Amino acid sequence: MSSGVKSSGKGLADIFQAFTELSQxxxxxxxxxxxxxxxxxxxxNAQIGYLQENGSPAMNIPERPFLVPGVEEVQEKVGDKLVKAVDAGLAGNSQRMIMLLESAGMxxxxxxxxxFVNGEFAPLSLATIRARSRRGRKGAKKYLKQLESGSAESGLVRPLIDTGELRKSVTYIIMKKDKEIKRAST
Incomplete structure (x- = not known):
């Protein structure tokens, strides 16, 4: 007589092992x-990111948080991937678990x-826009030219994007007990 419960072949020890691995x-x-x-x-880039995220009154830099709000916007999607990673880990499928963790990070x-592009941030100071213009940034030059004749398009200068290096430096890694397992490829 069958109980109707299918066994995956995983015993309690395997489940504890998977839980231990995932919890680390x-x-x-x-x-x-x-x-x-x-x-x-x-x-x-890490220091610049910290200054932008938290601001610095001493350096006259307002807070322009991007990391926390950027993650918060997808916390439900990321949470779903993490739940599925737990399920895969408990099922003993480490390869799928890692894939789902990578997906959450991505x-x-x-x-x-x-x-960086879609967020609302404190505007740049005129001095910063002028400095960008002197460095040859076309958007800043066009903004200043438009400003001379009245108002200027705000989208020409983005507070967190000058060279694009800070934005490109945002990444994810998967760590296991202080040991890197997987880093995003950029």
Missing amino acids: MDVLVGIPHGEARTDGDGLT IAMNSVRAY
């Missing part, structure tokens, strides 16, 4: 600390990068 994994989204940029004042990373 993190999907991290952000800007890794790296070498200083060559186009500025010697700061790394979704969050792409949302943060899109937020």
Whole structure:
């Protein structure tokens, strides 16, 4: 007589092993600390990102959060992927679990990068726009030209996008107990 319950062949020990493995994994989204940029004042993208996210009254930089709001915009999609990763891990399918963790990281990373363009931020100061113009940024030059004759298109200058390096540096990694398993390829 059958009970109607299908066995996957996974015992309690396998389930505990899968749970242990998964509980030691993190999907991290952000800007890794790296070498200083060559186009500025010697700061790394991680330092610039921190200054933009949190602001700096001493440097006259307003808060322009992009990381937290960018991830929050897709938290439901990411949560769904993480739940599926747990299910895959508990089913003993580590390969699928890693794939779903990668998918969660990719979704969050792409949302943060899109937020640079679509987010609402404190506007740039006129001094910053002028500095961009002096560095040859076409949008800043066009903005200043339009401003001379009245008003200017706000989309010509984006607060968090000058060279695009900060935006491109947003990535994700999958870590297991302080050991990197997978990094997004850019």
